Amino acid sequence: MLERRLPRYRPAAPAIPADQAAAERIGRLALRSLYREVALAPKPGLVTPASQGSHGDMDFTTFQRSLHSLRPYFPEITVCGLRGPDFATLQSLGIAAEAEMLAATGGINTHRGAIFNLGLLCAAAGWLIAAGETPEAARVCQVVADSWGDDIRAGLASVPATAPLSHGLAVARRYGSGGARAEAAAGFPAAREVGLPAYRAALAATGDEELAEVQALFALIAEVDDTNLLWRGGPAGLAHGRHAAAQFLAAGGVLSDDWRAHAAAIDRDFVARRLSPGGSADLLGVTLFLAGLGG
């Protein structure tokens, strides 16, 4: 069991300065990963520096404001991880970060999934640092699943039938999709088994980080049960989005000569249908974070 290998929760323990510095570096890696995601173009239906994608209410500036508001959060939750926190402690940090984000964006949800996903991964990295272990990609994902997976699943099961529903909960009720919570509780299988291998293979083949990011994003869209695609387009929209991404990959992905025209055509198609793979975009951020950790 994981509890035997990691130190117990130490609420008031002061952090060792070297651990604190390592934790802050990990927090900055999380923020940088999110910046790389939103700065990437082309992305189908998503916000880029030059496009609002399928979103009428947000643009690149909205994301920059959101990221600025999250600057303290990721180092803070990684440092909190040094003490081996319980889920309720992390939840209170995540809820406060969501409030900061919504205040910065005028109430628009830019990074709710990222606050949740990367917050948990940062806290896991902190815990490993305090235990004297290198926070490698597979290991941080395992710590999230083993330490907090049950609480994450219990949170989904305990939402009262009368509670106001987030979009994620609404599609979970309607279609039985697990969304962000299932992905985190299982230790991020989509990022580990789909995003990261696609990113690494494309990087090895091209030596180009941006091409690798595009390839990883399409690989994620093709596989993930993205609750944003479901919310915007129902099961038919999700299936359409996944099929378009799979066709892009089958045609060679970013290794194909005309990949840019193909990706632009898929972007136009997603925008015409108002489809946005926001969950896959968040998981690209997770993938880039894991790639930055290495291992």
Ligand SMILES: CC(C)(COP(=O)(O)OP(=O)(O)OC[C@H]1O[C@@H](n2cnc3c(N)ncnc32)[C@H](O[C@H]2O[C@H](COP(=O)(O)OP(=O)(O)OP(=O)(O)O)[C@@H](O)[C@H]2O)[C@@H]1O)[C@@H](O)C(=O)NCCC(=O)NCCS
């Ligand atoms: C646990 C929470 C994350 C709540 O999740 P819930 O299931 O209730 O759903 P949402 O509030 O809808 O948020 C989930 C976000 O996760 C992203 N996501 C979707 N699918 C997946 C997936 N398969 N794997 C991983 N992540 C996924 C997704 O993020 C993107 O969506 C944003 C836009 O969403 P939204 O506003 O709903 O949609 P729009 O199309 O823009 O709306 P309209 O224009 O139509 O009005 C986009 O920007 C991406 O970020 C979902 O948003 C969490 O909220 C929670 O409990 N928070 C408390 C904090 C906490 O517990 N923290 C724990 C420790 S850190």
Ligand SMILES: Nc1ncnc2[nH]cnc12
């Ligand atoms: N670039 C992006 N566009 C729209 N929604 C997103 N959610 C996370 N990143 C996004």
